[in-house]
Amino acid sequence: MRALWIFTGVTLNQWDVIIIGAGAAGLMAAVVAGQRGRSVLLLERANKAGKKILMSGGGRCNFTNLYVEPEHFLSANPHFCKSALSCYSQWDFIELVNRHGIPYHEKSLGQLFCDNSSRDILDMLLAEAEQVGVVLKTGSDIREVTSDEKFRVATTQGELQADSLVVACGGLSVPTLGGSDFGYRLARQFGHSVVPLRPALVPFTFTDGFKLLSEKLSGLSVPVRVSTGGKSFLENMLFTHRGLSGPAVLQVSSYWREEQMVKVDLLPNIDARQWLLELKTEQPKALLRTLLSQLLPRKLVRELEGLWWREHADRPLAELPDHLLVLVAGNLQGWSLKPAGTEGYRTAEVTLGGVDTREISSKTMESQRQPGLFFVGEVLDVTGHLGGFNFQWAWASGAAAGRVV
Numbered sequence: 001m002r003a004l005w006i007f008t009g010v011t012l013n014q015w016d017v018i019i020i021g022a023g024a025a026g027l028m029a030a031v032v033a034g035q036r037g038r039s040v041l042l043l044e045r046a047n048k049a050g051k052k053i054l055m056s057g058g059g060r061c062n063f064t065n066l067y068v069e070p071e072h073f074l075s076a077n078p079h080f081c082k083s084a085l086s087c088y089s090q091w092d093f094i095e096l097v098n099r100h101g102i103p104y105h106e107k108s109l110g111q112l113f114c115d116n117s118s119r120d121i122l123d124m125l126l127a128e129a130e131q132v133g134v135v136l137k138t139g140s141d142i143r144e145v146t147s148d149e150k151f152r153v154a155t156t157q158g159e160l161q162a163d164s165l166v167v168a169c170g171g172l173s174v175p176t177l178g179g180s181d182f183g184y185r186l187a188r189q190f191g192h193s194v195v196p197l198r199p200a201l202v203p204f205t206f207t208d209g210f211k212l213l214s215e216k217l218s219g220l221s222v223p224v225r226v227s228t229g230g231k232s233f234l235e236n237m238l239f240t241h242r243g244l245s246g247p248a249v250l251q252v253s254s255y256w257r258e259e260q261m262v263k264v265d266l267l268p269n270i271d272a273r274q275w276l277l278e279l280k281t282e283q284p285k286a287l288l289r290t291l292l293s294q295l296l297p298r299k300l301v302r303e304l305e306g307l308w309w310r311e312h313a314d315r316p317l318a319e320l321p322d323h324l325l326v327l328v329a330g331n332l333q334g335w336s337l338k339p340a341g342t343e344g345y346r347t348a349e350v351t352l353g354g355v356d357t358r359e360i361s362s363k364t365m366e367s368q369r370q371p372g373l374f375f376v377g378e379v380l381d382v383t384g385h386l387g388g389f390n391f392q393w394a395w396a397s398g399a400a401a402g403r404v405v
């Protein structure tokens, strides 16, 4: 029940649940709690809710994935995500999307995107929230959070109180879309540990000779296998002015650590060594660049030629020694690159690390240190692969808290 108390000149606004952050996880927590008849206040610092939802998936929101499995999530506590993901699955969210008549399609690898616009997803969540009486307050600046028998949230507009407090303020990624450290600070205030934070799903930057090459090839996208830290992803790689991006690179960035090499297999579907040695007998008069251009963009092949067989560029295959072909094949399938770094939180889709889940209930998202305090979404140390997994985590963890607050 919502009540406005006036007490000795101080306005105390009393709620069952206050949720900090009206992004994906906060909106879902609000909807589910509101459906249970709880009075819910959703506090958002920005001038509008769900900015990341709007910008996501290139404006079409990759809102979930058909193949959600725990293996698609990184965490220091890998089993943590299982319970919430199974209690609110991709099928639950798809059912909600269907109920609202939102058209969508599978792009690839089970990734579901809106046909029209990300706004469809945000409008759906806002409509659900409004229907159950959730109050959304944008432009809310929180100065302090304290707790005695209730949570007290001091904002520039007055003091608020609630029985439960849900921290849904996301991570550090993309400050212009709401990225902030507020959730981590709040977690530490209540005695929680934070698993070290890093930008993830983020492009690589280079400062060596490769930077010049990537500048020249900027805009070119090729299907490759990229590997680092024992993980590999078979998807597209995009050359950029600053280095490398594209789905394969974003995926592998979550596993990369400073000073590590990244391996790129430019011909992931063939045995390049065998292919080149066979071609030498089958097409002895052909040039290596002509043959490779059947499989890779000509512009890229020209640059690779400059790197790996420049002195032999105009000699037919028959005149190239086997050991050179084996060397070129090895480079094509194991191009070793050393990123100088990443583009950082400015463009990272997510923040790796976060509130240590070993101190959180996996069923309810409630703090084991402070009863009534909940953490949902990206602020937790659960990070999905690219492909709709991060939103599915936001929906699932938000719903888990919404069911009990």
Ligand code: FDA
Pocket: 020, 021, 022, 023, 024, 025, 026, 043, 044, 045, 046, 049, 050, 051, 052, 053, 055, 056, 057, 058, 061, 062, 063, 064, 140, 142, 168, 169, 170, 171, 173, 174, 177, 178, 179, 180, 182, 183, 347, 348, 349, 350, 376, 377, 378, 379, 387, 388, 389, 390, 391, 392, 394
């Ligand atoms: P989210 O960041 O969505 O929300 C947190 C909210 O809290 C923000 O509205 C913020 O303003 C607010 N806030 C922060 N501090 C506050 C404070 N002190 N007081 C009040 N409010 C505060 N994922 C995916 O699955 N599919 C996709 O297509 C994409 N695409 C994509 C594109 C881009 C450009 C980015 C940056 C990210 C994606 N993602 C994605 C990732 C996805 O957006 C992300 O994982 C979820 O939005 C996380 O949801 P949360 O609700 O946890 O945080």
